[in-house]
Amino acid sequence: MPSLRAKLTLYYLAILAAVLVFFGVAIYFYLAHGLLMIIDQSLGYQALVMERSQSGEAYGDGHLAAPAGGDQAGGMLIGTATVVQLIDAQGRVTDSEETAGGQSRNLPVDLAALGRLEEGRPFFETVRLPSGESIRVATRRARDADGDTYFIRIGQSLKPLQKARQRLLLVLGIAIPAVLLLGSYGGLLLANQALRPVDRMTRAAEQIGAGDLTERVPLPAKMDELGRLAATFNHMIARLQAAFERQRQFTSDASHELRTPLAVMRGDIEIALRRRRTPEAYEQVLTSNLEEIVRLSRLVEDLLTLARADAGRTALRCEPTSLDDLCRGMVEYISPLAQLREQELRYEPPPQDVVINGDVQRLKQLLLNLLDNAIKYTDLRGRVTLAVRAEGRSAVLTVADTGRGIPPEDLPHIFDRFFRRSRPTSDKSATGFGLGLSIVKWIVDSHGGKIEAASRPGEGTTFTVRFPLLEVAPPAEEAGRAERRKSGSVRVSESGTRPLAAQSPTDHPPR
Secondary structure: OOOHHHHHHHHHHHHHHHHHHHHHHHHHHHHHHHHHHHHHHHHHHHHHHHHHHHOOOOOOOOOOOOOOOHHHHHHHHHOOOOEEEEEEOOOOEEEEEEOOOOOOOOOOOOHHHHHOOOEOOOEEEEEEOOOOOEEEEEEEEEEOOOOOEEEEEEEEEOHHHHHHHHHHHHHHHHHHHHHHHHHHHHHHHHHHHHHHHHHHHHHHHHHHHOOOOOOOOOOOOOOOHHHHHHHHHHHHHHHHHHHHHHHHHHHHHHHHHHHHHHHHHHHHHHHHOOOOOOHHHHHHHHHHHHHHHHHHHHHHHHHHHHHHHHHOOOOOOEEEEEHHHHHHHHHHHHHHHHHHOOOEEEEEOOOOOEEEEEEHHHHHHHHHHHHHHHHHOOOOOOEEEEEEEEEOOEEEEEEEEOOOOOOOOOHHHOOOOOOOOOOOOOOOOOOOOOOHHHHHHHHHHHOOOEEEEEEEOOOEEEEEEEEEEEEEOOHHHHHOOOHHHOOOOEEOOOOOOOOHHHOOHHHOOOO
């Protein structure tokens, strides 16, 4: 298989050869036709001079002399006429003269063709003699002083023209291969120059294949097509490097998170097995291990969710979903956590129901994660507010708390996986794996929405989620919800809510 350089050089030579052959053929026929026109002009001029001389006096001994001016008309190539004949109306040659070293040239006479000639307009033809010589002949119809018709025929040998053609063919035959030879060298130089950035990218790719993701392709001074390709290549390598670093960090953090609960479980079991203990002590160990198993199950579930999301294997089951109904249910579901911390959990419904196209289960997971984080990081007797409203073509969902807030240096990283606050906290309830907000970010992105966080340390945090608005519920559907919105907002109290202990193991508040 030829290399790309060889292919480019061959393509260049093929195009150059086609162009040279085309122009060579064009030049050959143009010059040949031009020289023939010069001969015709010279012969026509000489025939006209002969006609005018015949209408005057005769030359000396009755023979025709070659007309003057032939050399000036034809130049170095043309010369003078080699055959001059006078033919009467019956087709008889009445006078002739040959000026080619005494060689006799018998030109055939076609009386029918002579009869078709127009007076005053010469007729040109090429006659090939039996000897192989070609003669260019000009025939002119004229009248003598008595009004009788006769014909003047003047011929010129085409040997000089043939020699000129041969010399031109020789020049073209030498010049075209020489130009192609030089062009092949030039084409190879051009191919090497054009492919030099590709060679650099190839070496960079080889280094990357060896595991060096820090390698970059040097950018050329001018950002042409190859320059843009090199910049795109560098951008791609930078993204691969970032992805590998994230994957490496993700693996390291996941291993650490999995190792900690296992170490706790192993330590508890080893201590319990050192000596006989009471049933209460064994029950305490089993309870502790069960808590760690639940913790591990949640971690594995979150990791599996993110892994499937990264692989694009998590399909959403989107359908028209009422955010009002969804938020009311989630507030009622998670209210026991707020009651344990003596917090006020408020829900501010929209004036009209807001409907989006979403996956109900994923949206529940989003709300639970946001509300759970707000409750965990809000002090006792604080306040958590969930609100829904429509703004233009967007459905806006906000979760605000009066907690301790997020430090400014942590705010850009809160959606990173396994990220935890850089400042330690004494609240044992504020623990987790650092995956909850990553899952929230994925759910929002998969629904075509956006999420933002605003926080001030000591004052609280507000998460704002925007989804594409599908529609606003019609008045007929709103009538059934009007009574529930008369109060303007919903404050969750202890009455009418199920206790936290009544929740099933599968619907625990996440993270």
